[in-house]
Amino acid sequence: MADLLRLENVSKAYTGGLTGGRSTIALRNFSMTLKEDEPTILTVAGESGSGKTTLAMLLLGFISPSAGQIIYRGKNVASLQGKERLAYRREVQAVFQDPFAVFNPFYTVDHLLSVPIKNFKLAKSKADARDKMEGALTAVGLRPEDILGRFPHQLSGGQRQRINVARALLLKPRLLIADEPVSMVDASLRATILETLRNLQRDHGVSIIYITHDLTTAYHIAKSIVVLYRGAVMEAGDVDAVIKDPQHPYTQLLVDSIPWPNLDQRWGAQPIKVREAGGGGEGCRFRSRCPVAMDICATDPPLYRLGDSHTASCFRYDRQPLVARENLSELLPA
Amino acid sequence: MNYSNLSVAPTARAAMPPLAAKVEPVLRVSGLEVTYYTDAGRAKALDNVTFTLNPGEKLGMVGESGSGKSTMALAMMRMIKAPGRIEGGSVVVGDTDLMSLDAEGMRKARLSKIAYIPQGAMNSLNPVMRIGAQMMDAVKSHLPRESRAAIEARCKRALQSVDLDPGVFRMHPHELSGGMKQRVCIAIGILLDPQVIIADEPTSALDVVTQRQVMETIDNVKNAINAAVILIGHDMGLMAQFVDKVAVMYAGRLVEFSTVREMFTDPRHPYARALIDSLPNLDNKGVFQGIPGLAPSLLRLPSGCAFHPRCASIMDSCRSVRPEPRVLAGGRSVTCHLYDGEG
Numbered sequence: 001m002a003d004l005l006r007l008e009n010v011s012k013a014y015t016g017g018l019t020g021g022r023s024t025i026a027l028r029n030f031s032m033t034l035k036e037d038e039p040t041i042l043t044v045a046g047e048s049g050s051g052k053t054t055l056a057m058l059l060l061g062f063i064s065p066s067a068g069q070i071i072y073r074g075k076n077v078a079s080l081q082g083k084e085r086l087a088y089r090r091e092v093q094a095v096f097q098d099p100f101a102v103f104n105p106f107y108t109v110d111h112l113l114s115v116p117i118k119n120f121k122l123a124k125s126k127a128d129a130r131d132k133m134e135g136a137l138t139a140v141g142l143r144p145e146d147i148l149g150r151f152p153h154q155l156s157g158g159q160r161q162r163i164n165v166a167r168a169l170l171l172k173p174r175l176l177i178a179d180e181p182v183s184m185v186d187a188s189l190r191a192t193i194l195e196t197l198r199n200l201q202r203d204h205g206v207s208i209i210y211i212t213h214d215l216t217t218a219y220h221i222a223k224s225i226v227v228l229y230r231g232a233v234m235e236a237g238d239v240d241a242v243i244k245d246p247q248h249p250y251t252q253l254l255v256d257s258i259p260w261p262n263l264d265q266r267w268g269a270q271p272i273k274v275r276e277a278g279g280g281g282e283g284c285r286f287r288s289r290c291p292v293a294m295d296i297c298a299t300d301p302p303l304y305r306l307g308d309s310h311t312a313s314c315f316r317y318d319r320q321p322l323v324a325r326e327n328l329s330e331l332l333p334a
Numbered sequence: 335m336n337y338s339n340l341s342v343a344p345t346a347r348a349a350m351p352p353l354a355a356k357v358e359p360v361l362r363v364s365g366l367e368v369t370y371y372t373d374a375g376r377a378k379a380l381d382n383v384t385f386t387l388n389p390g391e392k393l394g395m396v397g398e399s400g401s402g403k404s405t406m407a408l409a410m411m412r413m414i415k416a417p418g419r420i421e422g423g424s425v426v427v428g429d430t431d432l433m434s435l436d437a438e439g440m441r442k443a444r445l446s447k448i449a450y451i452p453q454g455a456m457n458s459l460n461p462v463m464r465i466g467a468q469m470m471d472a473v474k475s476h477l478p479r480e481s482r483a484a485i486e487a488r489c490k491r492a493l494q495s496v497d498l499d500p501g502v503f504r505m506h507p508h509e510l511s512g513g514m515k516q517r518v519c520i521a522i523g524i525l526l527d528p529q530v531i532i533a534d535e536p537t538s539a540l541d542v543v544t545q546r547q548v549m550e551t552i553d554n555v556k557n558a559i560n561a562a563v564i565l566i567g568h569d570m571g572l573m574a575q576f577v578d579k580v581a582v583m584y585a586g587r588l589v590e591f592s593t594v595r596e597m598f599t600d601p602r603h604p605y606a607r608a609l610i611d612s613l614p615n616l617d618n619k620g621v622f623q624g625i626p627g628l629a630p631s632l633l634r635l636p637s638g639c640a641f642h643p644r645c646a647s648i649m650d651s652c653r654s655v656r657p658e659p660r661v662l663a664g665g666r667s668v669t670c671h672l673y674d675g676e677g
Contacts, residue, residue, distance in 0.1 A: 047541035048512060156628060157399060183538075186398045187568045191612055191624035198622075213541035216571070216614050220622065244616065257542040259571035261613040263598050267546055267575045 003071070004036040004174055004207060005059070008326065010068035012054050012231075026054040028231045029068070033329035034175065034207050036073070040334040041201050041208045043218040043239065045254070046228035052211045054231075056179045059209065060094055090120050093168035097180035099160035103152035109163055110148055113137075116171055136166040139204075140196045158189030165196055169204065176200065179211045194221050215258055219243045224309070224332035227251050230285040233303065233325075237310035238333050248312040250286045284314070292316065309333050359386040360529050360562050366423035368402075368409050368586075370632075377632035379405040379418065381586045384659070385667075387562040387579075389529070392553075394573035394594070395566045396609070397583035398629045403566045404453065406583070407532045410564075411450045412440050427529055446476055449523040453534040453566075458519065459507040465518055466503035469493075473525055492521040495558060496551045513544035517551055527559045534566045549576050570613050574598055582606045585630055585640040588659065592666035602668045604645045639671065647672060 010030045015023040028051075034040065046052050057063045058070060061077050070077040072088055080088050096102055103112060113133045116122070123129035134144040140162040152160060161181060168176055178197060182190040198221055200206045212218050218225055219239055226236040227250065235248040246252045259267065283298040284290070290297065296315050303325060304317040311323050311331050323331065368380035379402050387393055397403050408414050410425050412432060425432045427447045435443060444450070452458055460468055469489040473480065480488075490500045496517040507515055516536060523531055533552060537545040549572070556563050565577055573580055573594065580597040582590040582605065590603040601607045608625045627644035630636055636643050642652040651671050659669045662676055 047543055187570060187609075187612065189398075189624060191614075191622035195622040195624070215542070219616070220614050220619060240619075253543060257546040259542070259545070259569065259575040260615060261571040261574045261598065261610075262615060263574055263595060 002036040002073070003033050004073060005032075005034040006071040007032045007058075008068050008071065010058060010065045010070060012051075012058060012063065013066045026231050027051040027058070027065075027228075029325055030055070030231075030233065031068075031326045031328055032226070032332075034209075035334060036174075038334040039201050039205045039207045040224070041198070041210055041222045042332065043210045043212060043222035043225040044228060045212055045215055045218055045225055047213055047254075049230065050228040051231040052213075052228060053179060055228075056094070056177050056209075056211055059175075059177050060092060061088065086120070090171045091174040093171055093173035093176050095161070095164045095168055095176065095178045095181045098184055099157050099164060100152075100184070102164060103160060105152055107151075108148075109150055109152065109155070112163065113167055113170060116167060120171060122170070132170060136170040137163070139169055139199075140166045141192065142166065156189075157185045158192060161185055161189075161193055162196055165193070165200070169200065169206075172204075173206055176206050176208045177211070178208055180213070181210075182217060183212070183214060190217065197221060215243055215254060216260075223334065226328075226332070227254070232285045233313055233328065234286065235310075235312040235314075236303075236328060237307070237331055241307060241310040247306055247310070247317065248286075248314050249290045249292055249316075251312075253289075303328065305331070357388045360389040360428060361387040362424070362426040363410065364424055364426075366406075366409055366425065367421040368405050368414055369419055369421050371417040371419065372633070375633045378635075379586050379632060380409060382659075383423070383588050385581060385588065385591055387530070387564070389562055390556065390560050391579060392556065392563045392565060392577040394577035394580045395564060395583060396568055396570065396573060396580060398568065400585075400629050400632065401583040402586040403583055404534055405586075407450060407534050407564070407566055410530075410532060411444060411448060413450075442476065445472060445523070445528060446526040447528055448530045448532065449526075449528040451519050451523045451531065451533040451536055453538070459515060461507050463506070464503070465493075465505055465507065465510075469503075469518075469522055469525065472522055476526055488525060489521075492525050493518070495524065495555050496521045497547075511544075513540055513548060516540065516544075516548050520548070520551060520555065524555050524559060524561075528561055530562050530564065531556065532564045532566070535568075536565070537572070538567065538569070545572070570609060582609065585635060586632060587640070587669060588667070589641070589669045590667070592664075592668075596664070596666055602662070602666070602673065603641075603670050604647050604672070605641050608644075608646070 007030055010027060011025065012027040013023045013025045044052050044055060058065055064078050075084060077088065114129060117129045117132060123132055137144045137147055142159065142162055182193050185193060194217060197208055201208050210218065210222055222239050224237065225239045225242050227234045229250050235242055235251045242251060243255060246255045284301050287293045287297045294315060301313045301315050303311045303313050303323040304320040305311055305323045306317060306320055309331050364384045366380055366383040370377045370379055383406065395403050395406060409420055414420055430447065432440065432443060466489060470485050473485045473488060490503055493500055493502055498514060498517055537548050540548060552563060577594055580592060580594050581588055582603060584605050590606045597606065598610060601610045612623050612625055625644065630640055638654045639652045639657050642648050645652065649671055657669050657671045659667050660673050661667045662673060
């Protein structure tokens with residue numbers, strides 16, 4: 001079975017200052033595989049500074065990894081050139097967080113949709129281009145006659161975000177990187193956009209990497225989840241297992257802090273330790289905030305296998321069998 | 335300022351005041367109307383909004399974008415800018431009617447009687463000024479006679495009350511994380527012990543853990559100065575965890591005002607019901623139930639009830655007759671023809 005995308009021990013460090021004295025490791029030894037013929041939705045969750053967006057930038061090829069490699073359909077992304085690079089650009093698409101910032105206010109929506117058609121020479125004629133645009137808009141549940149010819153300020157946030165999804169869909173991508181696609185739209189519209197994404201995966205065979213800090217939506221849309229904290233994997237596995245029965249103290253804190261719309265399910269009483277500034281050095285990244293930190297946590301915890309599709313990187317589970325970091329994806333159901 | 339009771343557990347709910355003494359509401363908003371005069375026509379952004387709030391109470395104000403939530407906050411602060419205009423109504427804080435104050439009186443009332451934490455507050459700090467200088471500016475303009483040392487002490491107490499290190503006083507905004515900046519803005523908001531604090535989506539850009547921290551901070555300072563809090567947002571989950579009362583806005587009108595328990599167990603207005611039904615929880619995995627249709631444009635409101643084109647329980651009268659707010663048993667208020675026979 002061919003791999004669509006394979007990340008092999010990818011790390012990304014940002015060095016700061018002219019002398020390059022201080023470096024921040026935004027992503028550490030991250031491995032992951034997406035299969036070509038099993039489109040899935042994978043959530044990458046974590047708070048600000050956990051490396052989620054760095055991962056998105058790496059996957060989109062905007063930045064290159066400091067170590068390790070990203071393999072897309074058998075080819076290293078960093079060395080793609082010419083036609084192959086163009087194909088990669090077309091097949092890996094993105095939907096970003098802010099539906100207000102990605103539109104140029106001087107152009108109508110048609111412009112946003114026709115530029116990719118032109119650049120990738122998707123249409124033979126104007127009428128063909130128009131058909132393609134209408135098809136993509138219909139696929140995300142918009143009425144083309146309401147949308148085409150309009151300016152962005154005439155559209156609501158939910159409509160704009162769906163246009164972004166439509167733009168990505170136009171290019172028939174294999175992989176969609178959705179970086180916080182619903183965090184800036186109204187709660188009543190979130191459902192519609194999430195449903196659009198899920199239909200994309202189900203009906204068009206697009207794999208989606210859903211990047212978010214919102215575990216509620218992650219739970220509803222994704223099959224599997226990877227929880228990051230300061231660039232390291234804390235816990236991963238089947239989304240049901242991880243969110244209903246979190247094992248890592250960090251995931252427990254996250255799940256405990258979800259404001260469920262339920263009066264009988266109160267915000268947890270677990271006190272929050274303030275996060276320290278700086279790079280964190282060696283050992284478990286969550287150590288300084290962990291309520292159950294032990295001496296051994298000063299060394300890097302490996303991944304322990306907690307079940308068929310559940311793993312956590314915490315020494316509390318050191319009786320469980322180890323999982324090699326490269327094999328993380330085996331525990332993520334597709 | 336008395337922050338001595340800050341040590342209470344953050345999640346402990348505020349004890350109800352003894353029932354014997356009748357509590358006087360600290361905030362009375364009545365008949366508030368705001369209109370924006372745009373080139374395309376008149377848009378009534380707030381239409382006859384009336385409610386009261388007691389000291390120590392937390393009100394959540396929810397609604398879609400464009401429903402008038404932020405206009406509500408700005409109108410209460412009298413910060414509506416042209417082409418908008420406050421066309422009527424009163425906002426009484428304690429015993430002062432803010433609408434009758436002159437410009438200087440209103441400037442003094444802001445921050446000392448009613449404080450506003452704007453949306454994206456962390457971007458409202460001046461990047462080239464130290465936090466301390468920005469805080470002291472605010473106090474100085476209200477209390478010109480106070481000594482520098484006293485002002486500084488007041489600012490540091492405020493920082494402490496939001497769980498920030500007093501060292502933050504000497505820092506610049508770029509040295510702080512998003513959650514810390516947000517807490518600085520809360521600290522600025524409570525510098526002068528206001529009676530009403532309005533927080534406009536204070537946590538929408540923060541992750542869940544930081545969000546919980548910020549909300550607990552607001553809760554603690556509210557308890558310390560017994561202020562009323564208005565939380566504006568669209569996250570019903572956050573509302574369930576934080577507020578005592580919920581006000582649902584739709585197209586500039588208050589369509590339902592009830593306690594948080596009534597709202598979550600028995601929402602009355604069809605829009606409120608749809609909002610509650612669209613909420614995700616752990617039991618209905620993969621079910622996405624949005625509210626069909628789009629929020630109406632304020633320039634072209636539907637006739638009768640503005641919600642009727644999207645309403646699941648529409649009746650004939652909804653198309654032509656505009657419903658008026660009706661107080662039902664228990665004190666909740668609903669603006670819907672379904673309850674015409676009640677209350």
